[in-house]
Amino acid sequence: MTSLLPTASPTEIFYPSSDGEPVAETYVHLYAMLVTLEVLRQYLEGQQATVLSNQFLYYAQGYPRLRVAPDVMVIFDVAPGGRDYYKIWEEGQVPAVIFEMTSKSTQAQDQVFKRTLYEQLGVREYWLFDPRGEWIDGQLQGYRLHNDTYEPITDGRSDPLKLRLEVDGHLIAFYREDTGEKLLIPGELAQALRTEAQARQDAEARAAESELRAQALEAEVERLRSRLRELGAEEG
Incomplete structure (x- = not known):
């Protein structure tokens, strides 16, 4: 008997857009994530760029398990607007800046696995923000790619974004380099x-x-x- 149900092609690979896990560990982390997303989205409005939050970043074609969900990522030279997920090989661009809202429980993953992955992918800047001040001295630590290796950012500024970053309680405050104006x-x-x-x-x-x-x-x-x-x- 011939089945009337459609069958998937042997070469068809499914890339999920979610995994059912909580978006953030606490309300404080969620708020920091959403505010960062919205501030940067407004700042980059009208440019060929997109800002995504907690969407899967797929970095190996054909391997849907090889993925990570950055809290906030900024990608330049791509069509503006949201995505359900981001595939590097389809979009043709690696995120330029990634922010992770870190905590004591995610310290090892954020500091070792994600830092190594983003470094290997060529993400120009990786920022760790500890809204509760659980393990980062000063709450904010950035890394900038130099000769394919991450080095600590000591000037408090983001090169790709042309912004200066400061800690403002449980949030990151962003200031324009050209005018000094706060976003x-x-x-x-x-x-x-x-x-x-x-x-x-x-x-x-x-x-x-x-x-x-x-x-x-x-x-x-x-x-x-x-x-x-x-x-x-x-x-x-």
Whole structure:
């Protein structure tokens, strides 16, 4: 009997987009991850780049088990927008910068396995952020690729991103190198927009008030002119 069910090609390989594991170890790690994702996504908007968070990075064609899910990765010279997963051999670009929100329980994997993997893949910068300050002195440590080997970043800046990085509590704060301006996190951006809207309303209200005063003054001037004309007529 012939089956009516479709059969997979012997050469067809399935690449999952998830593994059912939690996105992050704690809320603090999740928040740091999502804020970093959104800040960098807004910063790179309009460029040929994408920022992905917790998506599988497949690095060996034909071997779906050879994968890793960086907390945040930035890839340049690719189409903007999200992906369910990222295959290096299809996109043609290796991530330029990867961030891992690390903890005491993931220290060994982040410091040894992932660091070695990203170094071998040619990821230009690898940043470890310890939001709870469990094992990294100063909470933030970056590595930059030099002669195919990672060296500690000592200047606190990201070459590919053209940003300066600082620790701000449980978050990474990013500052533009060209202007020194801080990249606002979603809450700060919303507050800035509210402040801007209020300032615009206040300016419009002041302009309307000035217009009313000008109209009142003009009416008073016209009234005085009329009175002068009346007095001149009476004297004549």
